Every structure is written in C-alpha cells, then in structure tokens.
Amino acid sequence: RKEVEQDPGPFNVPEGATVAFNCTYSNSASQSFFWYRQDCRKEPKLLMSVYSSGNEDGRFTAQLNRASQYISLLIRDSKLSDSATYLCVVNDSGNTGKLIFGQGTTLQVKP
C-alpha cells in the first residue's frame, strides 16, 4: 500500500462547479499535512496547510480526519485558473521533516 494515495483523475468540471479531492495516508503517527498545487512544467507550490480543526482560504477548504486517516480539499466556484495538479503531502512522523507526496490529482476546469 502506498504511504499517501490520491485518485489521479483527471477531474473535468465546468466553471463554477464545486469539486472535492480526497487523500488517504497510511502512517497514523504522521504529524502535519499540506496541499500543494503544481502547474504544467512548473514546480509544486504550497496551496495550504491542513489543520485538525479544518481551515479555509477563500474558495478553498481543507479538512483532516485523523481517525480515518484522510485529508480533503474542497474547491468552490471553480475558475479556469484552478486547472492544475493538486498534490497531497504528509510530513513523516520522525524528526527529519521528510515529506511524502501523493501521486497528485489532475483538475481541468472547462468554460
């Protein structure tokens, strides 16, 4: 079983749609969690951190469910510019700060 698993998609949605991505992780001792965004032929960039209480940044909402070991990202009112690959990232439970990436979920927002 992979340490971090995501549905690779692609998710094809119309503008204005709400779309949700899930990610599961295998190590229950994992300490911190992130969503990164990667545009085609570019490096990944932090979209948002994921906190136990859930957090929201504009149209984006991230949730963490430790009991079920999954993380979610909700995008409301999708824009064409949201088209990208979204990477789920888990910080290893050790002290090394090692980051483990999911394969990524591709989103294509269409007019």
Add this chain to the structure above:
Amino acid sequence: DVKVTQSSRYLVKRTGEKVFLECVQDMDHENMFWYRQDPGLGLRLIYFSYDVKMKEKGDIPEGYSVSREKKERFSLILESASTNQTSMYLCAGKGAAEAFFGQGTRLTVV
C-alpha cells in the same frame, strides 16, 4: 521572498557521464530534499539531508549520491548516468512547516 535555485533548467548528458545537479537555498533551512518526478509515478524521494554533512536515503537512492558540505547547498550526483534516469529533478528546502521547491531540472540522458 524565499528562494530555492537549481543550477540548470535543462540538461542533456550521455550515458555513463557523471552528472552534478546543484541546489542552493537562501532560507537557512536545515532540511533539503531531492525528488524525481515521472508521469504516473508522482514525486519520489531520492535523498534528503537534515543537517550539514548528514544524508539519508529516500525511496529510490540507487544510482545516486548526494553532498551537503554547506547548509545552503545540496548536490545530487549521478555517478554514471543511464537512460532510465531521464526525468524531472526537483530540489526542496524545508524548515518547520512547508517546503519550497526549486524550478526543477529536466535531465535527458542519451
């Protein structure tokens, strides 16, 4: 503005060559990482370092080595390049929270 800089955007090397990929960060971060990214496989960790002169193998270290002589610089070395090492290589620096990536080096081994 934090910065992680990789020495080359594109490289073409011949099979058997020794290849150096350089990465420099200006964030004073202890942790640095080298990943490779291939279609359908995502980012896979090659090596990481949590301090100067310290290194740890990641998930796919075979055929690679690293060097961290100074805190700001983390080098990835392909001892004898092979065609299956053609890939996008991404370096990252990380402090207490998120990681910042360099722009990536697209390496082609012919």
